Amino acid sequence: MVSPEDLNAIWITLRLALTTTTLLMLVGVPIAWWLARTRSRARIIIEAVVSMPLILPPTVLGFYLLFFLGPNGPLGGLVGEAFVFRFSGLVVASMIYSLPFVVQPLRDSFLTISSEAIDAAATLRAGPMDRFLTIVVPLARPGFLTAAVLGFAHTVGEFGVALMIGGSIPGRTRVISIAIYDHVESLSYGQAHVLSAGLVAFSFVTLLVVYAANHRFRAVTP
Amino acid sequence: MFVACGKPQPPKPRFARIAVASNFADPARALADEFRKTHDAVIEFTPGSTGKQYAQIINGAPFDAFLSADAARPERLESEGRGVAGSRFTYALGRLALWSTRADFVDPKGDVLRGSAFAHLAIAKPDLAPYGAAAQSALEHMQLWDDVQSRIVFGENISQTFQFVESGNAQIGFVAWSQIILRTGEARGSFWLVPSTMHPPIAQDAILLTDNAVAREFLDFLKTPAARSSIKKFGYDLPDESPDGQP
Amino acid sequence: MIRGHLRLSRGAFTLDAQFEIPPAGVTGLFGPSGCGKTTLLRAIAGLAPRATGTVQFGESHWQDSSRRIFVHPHERGVGLVFQHAALFPHMSVAENIRYAIQRRPPESGHPTLEEVVAIAGVGHLLDRAAPSLSGGERQRVAIARTLASTPRLLLLDEPVSALDLDSRSVLLPYLQQLCKSLSIPVLYVSHSAVEMGGLADNVLIMSAGRVHETIDKSAFESRHANKKS
Numbered sequence A: 001m002v003s004p005e006d007l008n009a010i011w012i013t014l015r016l017a018l019t020t021t022t023l024l025m026l027v028g029v030p031i032a033w034w035l036a037r038t039r040s041r042a043r044i045i046i047e048a049v050v051s052m053p054l055i056l057p058p059t060v061l062g063f064y065l066l067f068f069l070g071p072n073g074p075l076g077g078l079v080g081e082a083f084v085f086r087f088s089g090l091v092v093a094s095m096i097y098s099l100p101f102v103v104q105p106l107r108d109s110f111l112t113i114s115s116e117a118i119d120a121a122a123t124l125r126a127g128p129m130d131r132f133l134t135i136v137v138p139l140a141r142p143g144f145l146t147a148a149v150l151g152f153a154h155t156v157g158e159f160g161v162a163l164m165i166g167g168s169i170p171g172r173t174r175v176i177s178i179a180i181y182d183h184v185e186s187l188s189y190g191q192a193h194v195l196s197a198g199l200v201a202f203s204f205v206t207l208l209v210v211y212a213a214n215h216r217f218r219a220v221t222p
Numbered sequence B: 001m002f003v004a005c006g007k008p009q010p011p012k013p014r015f016a017r018i019a020v021a022s023n024f025a026d027p028a029r030a031l032a033d034e035f036r037k038t039h040d041a042v043i044e045f046t047p048g049s050t051g052k053q054y055a056q057i058i059n060g061a062p063f064d065a066f067l068s069a070d071a072a073r074p075e076r077l078e079s080e081g082r083g084v085a086g087s088r089f090t091y092a093l094g095r096l097a098l099w100s101t102r103a104d105f106v107d108p109k110g111d112v113l114r115g116s117a118f119a120h121l122a123i124a125k126p127d128l129a130p131y132g133a134a135a136q137s138a139l140e141h142m143q144l145w146d147d148v149q150s151r152i153v154f155g156e157n158i159s160q161t162f163q164f165v166e167s168g169n170a171q172i173g174f175v176a177w178s179q180i181i182l183r184t185g186e187a188r189g190s191f192w193l194v195p196s197t198m199h200p201p202i203a204q205d206a207i208l209l210t211d212n213a214v215a216r217e218f219l220d221f222l223k224t225p226a227a228r229s230s231i232k233k234f235g236y237d238l239p240d241e242s243p244d245g246q247p
Numbered sequence C: 001m002i003r004g005h006l007r008l009s010r011g012a013f014t015l016d017a018q019f020e021i022p023p024a025g026v027t028g029l030f031g032p033s034g035c036g037k038t039t040l041l042r043a044i045a046g047l048a049p050r051a052t053g054t055v056q057f058g059e060s061h062w063q064d065s066s067r068r069i070f071v072h073p074h075e076r077g078v079g080l081v082f083q084h085a086a087l088f089p090h091m092s093v094a095e096n097i098r099y100a101i102q103r104r105p106p107e108s109g110h111p112t113l114e115e116v117v118a119i120a121g122v123g124h125l126l127d128r129a130a131p132s133l134s135g136g137e138r139q140r141v142a143i144a145r146t147l148a149s150t151p152r153l154l155l156l157d158e159p160v161s162a163l164d165l166d167s168r169s170v171l172l173p174y175l176q177q178l179c180k181s182l183s184i185p186v187l188y189v190s191h192s193a194v195e196m197g198g199l200a201d202n203v204l205i206m207s208a209g210r211v212h213e214t215i216d217k218s219a220f221e222s223r224h225a226n227k228k229s
Helices: A004-037 A042-055 A058-069 A087-111 A115-123 A128-139 A141-156 A160-166 A176-185 A189-220 B022-038 B050-058 B072-079 B130-141 B145-151 B158-166 B177-184 B213-222 B225-233 C037-045 C093-103 C113-120 C135-148 C165-181 C193-199 C217-223
Strands: B015-021 B042-048 B065-067 B089-094 B096-100 B121-124 B152-155 B172-176 B190-193 B202-208 C002-010 C013-021 C026-030 C052-057 C060-064 C078-081 C153-157 C186-190 C202-207 C210-216
Touching: A004 A042, A004 A087, A004 A141, A004 A176, A004 A189, A042 A087, A058 A087, A058 A160, A087 A141, A087 A160, A115 A128, A115 C037, A115 C078, A128 A141, A141 A189, A160 A176, A176 A189, A176 B050, B015 B022, B015 B050, B015 B213, B022 B042, B022 B158, B022 B177, B022 B213, B022 B225, B042 B050, B042 B213, B050 B065, B050 B072, B065 B072, B065 B213, B072 B202, B089 B130, B089 B213, B096 B130, B096 B177, B121 B130, B121 B158, B130 B145, B130 B158, B130 B172, B130 B202, B145 B152, B152 B158, B158 B172, B158 B177, B172 B177, B202 B213, B213 B225, C002 C037, C002 C060, C013 C037, C013 C202, C026 C037, C026 C193, C037 C078, C037 C153, C037 C186, C078 C135, C093 C113, C093 C135, C113 C135, C135 C165, C165 C193, C186 C193, C193 C217, C202 C217, C210 C217
Parallel strands: B015 B042, B015 B065, B121 B152, B121 B172, C013 C210, C026 C186, C026 C202, C078 C153, C153 C186
Antiparallel strands: B065 B202, B089 B202, B096 B172, B096 B190, C002 C013, C002 C052, C052 C060, C202 C210
16 A cells, blocks of 8 residues: 555654654753743844744745755855755754744743742752753653654654755655655655545644643643 | 716737746747737736646636646646647657756766766656656666666756756756756856757647637647747757648 | 852842851841842852852852852752742652752761651651642641751741741741751741741841841840731
């Protein structure tokens, strides 16, 4: 029912989403933490920058990345070699594209944690990393879960950026959304249906998981 | 006498709506300007990707004619009984070119393909775009298809392929000759015009979809020597037809 | 002796307080709401990094802005009982207290969990989730937790102000007795003269961000003899 090339595309997409989400959590947590705690005026600027991928069309993002990383761009193509038409380029592009979906739930979750609890931990001799791991992370669990799941699901559905910067190379950058697009373009509607239905089911289950987990968390900690 | 009717209305302009492949959009408009000098009519062009336009047409989009980027879609429309019988013909033949933005990179025989001077070669997806299929043919003809496999990047269509090369991310790529003429003016960079014997013809067919007189006249106009010579200037070849359009 | 001079500007409010706290006994920090008592308390604990000036604990310099010295709060060994207890909501009472025990200097074996639980009278609450406790119960757990961390200095920020009158009347005598039994210095913040009178050996009088004077217990009591709480 699903061709080997499409199975390949599914595999690449999953790898891309996993890699992107992992890296985004590592990068996004410090950013979200800073946004939640800082009083600096730069906060609104950073908030706006982080949110931009929400409204920028992905194709615009991909197009500018292509130019920026290319030999005619400001980096003179030195860095571009390692990214354009490569899986690593898709990862970078996906990280930008899915950034707000990871940072915002984290930040919102951090905002709900009382400063007093964190201050109390400090007076009980917990250092910064200790406080973060033992107080912040457990209390921000819904935010972490939401951020990871949304980041993952959002990357799975990515199309425009992958289209512009990926080069659609089978086994390397040809992701599910491009496979579906190609099937539609070449009138293989049957295969397009199979992949699309799979994506829809996946998205639905993903969101169910997020909401169920958050619901349970709310019931446990008033 | 005139009380009941009001002002007399000017006669409605004769009008047609034509779907045209993106790569032929500019030539089509230029030809329509020529057409208007001798015909009293207005033509509205809708450029787009041929695949999508085909889907729109079979779902009832109100086009009077279709200038496709390939022959397959008009053939399908004809066999599905959606076009005016006997109206389908090839209005242009695409020419394939190997191009790079760097001067002195592509030699006039395409031997650059044999070496390892390039990290990426862009072609349009063969199963989606006739120029892509032609590129694959040419590479197979040169027995290089297997050698370049690992360095190929695929554009969804010929425009995206062109973009990959123009941005420099792909050092070379197979694009349409008409794109080079249109987009680079003085033919910036270096290129190799691929002999048409190395690939099946990239036939671009037109088909009449409704009984619209303006559309019919325009399609006939495309077969005239004047129009054919313009089409040639835009970077296309012409099918071997006699001037009055008979195959 | 704990001494220092701390300054902090926040909008319209400016803290500019010089203080001296004896190394034993209970010192009160008294003043009307909004005078900066809590701010000063937090700054002494190291929880107000934007405050500038000096804080000296005995021979150690906890803060000296002119020499860019700042000891982080988790390195000072300061115990702070917050007005609203600040218990960790995702932990039980026992876990809250164990959190403190796990982080205290390795030499101190005392007090044990059982000991602080007995001192604070929270033995019957050990398995309860922190958010399910009443105000008075929460404060007792907060006290137990703070004592379990073997602080060198105990700070109490209006510990009974947020409680209802009944809880307050139960907890206050307990606090009085507890503070007197401790060998470490205690700084007790309140705006209530009645609370202060029963507890403090010396009182720092504060208003509008400044410490105006230090008076002893009897002077304080006679000043506020005819005033209600």
